[in-house]
Amino acid sequence: MFLPNFHLEGKLAAVTGATKGIGYAIAIAYAEAGADLIVISRTEEDVHRVCREIEQLGRKAYPIIGNVQDYKDIIKQVKETTPYQDIHIWVNNAGVNIRSEAFAVTESEWDQIIQTNMKSAFFLAQFAGEQMKERGEGKIVNVSSVAGHVALRTGVVYGMTKAALIQMTKTLSLEWGKHNIHVNAIGPWYFPTALTEKLLEDEQYVKEIKERTPMRRIGELKELAGAAVFLASEGSNYMTGQTLFVDGGMSIYGF
Template identity: 65%
Template sequence: MYLPDFRLDEQLAVVTGGTKGIGRAIALSFAQSGADVILIARNQKHLETVSKEIESLGRRAYVIAEDISNYKVIKEKVETVRDGRTIDVWVNNAGMNIRSEAEDVTEDEWEQIINTNMKSAFFLSQYAGSIMKKKKRGKIINISSVGGHMALRTGVVYAMTKSAMIQMTKNLALEWGKYQINVNAIGPWYFPTSLTEELLQDDDYVQAILERTPLKRIGKLEELSGAAVFLASDAGNYMTGQTLFVDGGMTIYGF
């Protein structure tokens, strides 16, 4: 028996929504594991901040300031940035939520959430897969949610997109396995991010979360990024089509 390699030395990883919360944590953990990172997000200032953090770890960082829904432009910019290097790891992390009850969802909200969470993730996975097929290796990691597996009280369109991401993960894994492309997903519960910041200030809401979480606490971002490193590294080479729930046990109960 031996310990498999969790390192990502000299690899090139892409992280969408890579400047805050889960995306930032994953990007920095990849850099700590030896990878160079392409960061995609809208805010140039935030991109520069995380880029400096990556470079302080001795790795190269590249930034693309673009809304994730402009996936055609993003593909062109990634082509320029990667400069012939293969993409070893692609993380579809960028996402949004509008917590409307079902009867209040507008068509505009629907389009925003679908385009950001689902449409962009598919077409960027398609792009990443086309690069990885040439080398017959690569890792795609989709950041889903427990909301893609369990019912939540609000945010039905968000939950639909996260459920679709879980199914997309399975289908792409099946189709691309012959190219040695691993496609997996991570399903987080509550972590401190911009999407949960306001909710986590509500003591009653937090108490309701903890009542349904066997570990009785909110997750720490480093506890999520470790799962991403595992799936991106050789340690995860025989895992594909799976959704790894990092949820403190929440999916035992439901919410």
């Protein structure tokens, strides 16, 4: 038989920023595929709401409430309240963007974006990777962006961090492949999320996006689910260090 298993039954997955947008879509898709979830996000009410949804799907859910900028606290909570040594899948999804032009970027904006999108992603991947190394297997999925591959009009620091995630994905895969740890990334284009909400209210901007996207439309969150499940499943067992762009073809152009 050549068709691999794409189910995630018996797996424990952790997703940061798991209560909204892309992170929510990935968390629910993993639960639908059979995984138990560690749900990590800042807002207690949202975390418990998503945990209830996961439990309604017949899976276990572990709530972790906190900001990934304080990644040490996230790690502490995960160690204290979850079977963290059984983590098979770790998704670095939490992110922030402040769309300032380069001349207007402040040091506080720089620190917030760097700490959320890049610093926390590395140290949380390091934590997850240590558990995976002990067990001899694991999947790490970093949520990058088309902005890490092509230049966009504003958000220079955001683009820098997303490019850094692509490079981090490559380097970690090189170091950790010998431990049977697969490190890959997803590079989304425009999907309806909290980060894009205001932009997608601008009809002219949306028109321009669609004109520059070969598929001529904005993505639907459910269309990320296949890529996320694939990278967490046995179907991607001979794949590491790659960024899978889910972008309607946008990354073949520029913007």
